[in-house]
Amino acid sequence: MPGKKWTCALCGGEVVEGQRFTFLPGMGAVHVECLNERLLRKGGEAAALAAANEVLLYAIIRLKEAERAAEEGEVRSKIAEVRREVEKAAGSLAQLLSKHV
């Protein structure tokens, strides 16, 4: 996605390279920090969703690192497969998450 610019739907600031961001259905790009701040302030179920989302986003980052570290072949393709499953799970959580923002 080089060259593409997004604006955070929560703070209105630009999403710059290196910042953690995610896409929420019906909202678009948001900084993960802005999202967490908003959800944690609300507390309760919103905070629980923030915690669950954080774990999945972290897992995706670590799996991408592992993919890069693995050699071409069975190990790398299995890690990629698992990473795609976690991405699917994060997408499924994002549906509910955007209702609590």
Ligand SMILES: [Zn+2]
């Ligand atoms: Zn933001």
